[in-house]
Amino acid sequence: MKLLVTGGAGFIGSNFIHYMLGTHPDVQIVNMDALTYAGNLENLAAVSGDARYTFVKGDIAEAAEVDEIFAAHSFDAVLNFAAESHVDRSLHHGAAAFIRANVLGTQLLLDAARERGVPRFVQISTDEVYGSLGPEGAFSESTPVAPNNPYAATKAGADFLALAAHRSHGLDVVITRCSNNYGPYQFPEKLIPLMIGNALEDKPLPVYGDGLHVRDWLYVEDHCSAIDAVLQRGRTGEVYNIGGMNDVPNLHVVKTLLQSLGKPESLIQFVKDRPGHDRRYAMDATRMRDELGWSPRYTFEEGLKRTVDWYLANGEWLARVRSGVYESYYERMYAGR
Numbered sequence: 418m419k420l421l422v423t424g425g426a427g428f429i430g431s432n433f434i435h436y437m438l439g440t441h442p443d444v445q446i447v448n449m450d451a452l453t454y455a456g457n458l459e460n461l462a463a464v465s466g467d468a469r470y471t472f473v474k475g476d477i478a479e480a481a482e483v484d485e486i487f488a489a490h491s492f493d494a495v496l497n498f499a500a501e502s503h504v505d506r507s508l509h510h511g512a513a514a515f516i517r518a519n520v521l522g523t524q525l526l527l528d529a530a531r532e533r534g535v536p537r538f539v540q541i542s543t544d545e546v547y548g549s550l551g552p553e554g555a556f557s558e559s560t561p562v563a564p565n566n567p568y569a570a571t572k573a574g575a576d577f578l579a580l581a582a583h584r585s586h587g588l589d590v591v592i593t594r595c596s597n598n599y600g601p602y603q604f605p606e607k608l609i610p611l612m613i614g615n616a617l618e619d620k621p622l623p624v625y626g627d628g629l630h631v632r633d634w635l636y637v638e639d640h641c642s643a644i645d646a647v648l649q650r651g652r653t654g655e656v657y658n659i660g661g662m663n664d665v666p667n668l669h670v671v672k673t674l675l676q677s678l679g680k681p682e683s684l685i686q687f688v689k690d691r692p693g694h695d696r697r698y699a700m701d702a703t704r705m706r707d708e709l710g711w712s713p714r715y716t717f718e719e720g721l722k723r724t725v726d727w728y729l730a731n732g733e734w735l736a737r738v739r740s741g742v743y744e745s746y747y748e749r750m751y752a753g754r
């Protein structure tokens with residue numbers, strides 16, 4: 418089986434490549450990644466010599482680069498992880514890059530997959546397309562899509578384009594919508610690695626608003642096994658919700674991290690809220706369980722422990738990623754907040 422993985426140098430894509438090479442001896446993977454600020458080939462150093470793995474630097478929003486890669490390989494499936502992925506950047510640093518990568522990039526991949534007759538296209542989407550929940554209930558696949566920030570809106574746009582390619586042209590498309598991931602190689606602009614990095618340096622931990630916003634956390638390896646199940650057995654034209662069944666307020670996550678790092682709660686600093694901040698996400702993953710037999714392997718406590726241990730053991734990775742450009746990003750995002 419030969420797979421095109423886009424965005425494979427990012428957080429989830431790199432974990433997926435490790436997972437697939439580790440569990441499928443006969444798989445071949447071509448990783449197409451533009452290496453934006455979030456793409457890091459260090460995440461794939463351990464597999465760079467594996468004959469089953471090839472890296473191609475390329476931009477999914479450049480038609481010529483997409484055509485070139487589809488002309489050079491005959492893929493059995495495309496898995497589109499490539500995206501601009503950080504909500505705060507989409508709110509404060511301009512949404513145009515999100516429209517380009519997430520919407521235009523997805524359409525160019527869909528077109529190429531159709532022209533070349535690729536048998537399966539898996540679009541990696543997010544629970545954020547559903548918008549925000551009240552105090553009760555969970556998102557199901559039939560919940561109306563109602564995104565509240567530019568990142569979520571572009572991911573919703575990509576989902577609609579993927580479904581349109583299926584309905585209009587018969588392309589075999591499957592969409593996964595997952596809740597918040599955490600684990601190794603996550604870029605430290607996202608909640609969990611940002612808080613670990615700050616706590617280790619005894620810097621304030623910036624919690625938005627009252628800290629009672631709820632996210633449903635899933636350990637990244639469980640997301641990878643879910644995508645594998647959808648790739649192999651998902652029904653064409655369907656959406657699959659993936660979740661951890663661990664909906665907890667941000668403050669709980671931050672306090673748990675401080676405890677496991679032996680740092681004081683006095684490091685917590687409440688800062689100005691994110692505009693349009695979704696109050697609560699929770700996923701109903703019944704379809705994944707009943708149809709595909711998938712369930713998460715790790716509890717939140719186990720996953721968080723593995724994550725903290727990984728960041729402690731990979732201090733150099735974290736220090737390198739947090740230096741340079743990240744420092745000026747952090748300054749711009751949090752100054753005066």
Ligand code: NAD
Nearest residue numbers: 424426427428429451452453455456476477499500502598
């Ligand atoms: P990430 O920001 O860590 O990685 C994104 C990767 O895509 C980077 O390697 C980057 O270089 C690459 N990329 C960006 N634009 C590109 C382009 N135009 N062409 C080629 N490569 C490009 O993101 P992530 O957290 O790993 O998320 C991966 C996917 O999973 C995204 O589609 C995201 O929407 C989705 N998702 C993420 C989460 C989460 O909690 N992180 C949850 C659900 C779904």
Ligand code: TYD
Nearest residue numbers: 504597606607608611623624625630632667
């Ligand atoms: P994030 O990791 O950015 O993921 P998403 O916005 O996709 O859910 O944020 C997770 C939650 O943590 C979200 O409710 C915003 C909050 N948050 C903070 O309170 N402080 C921070 O510095 C960051 C980055 C996020």
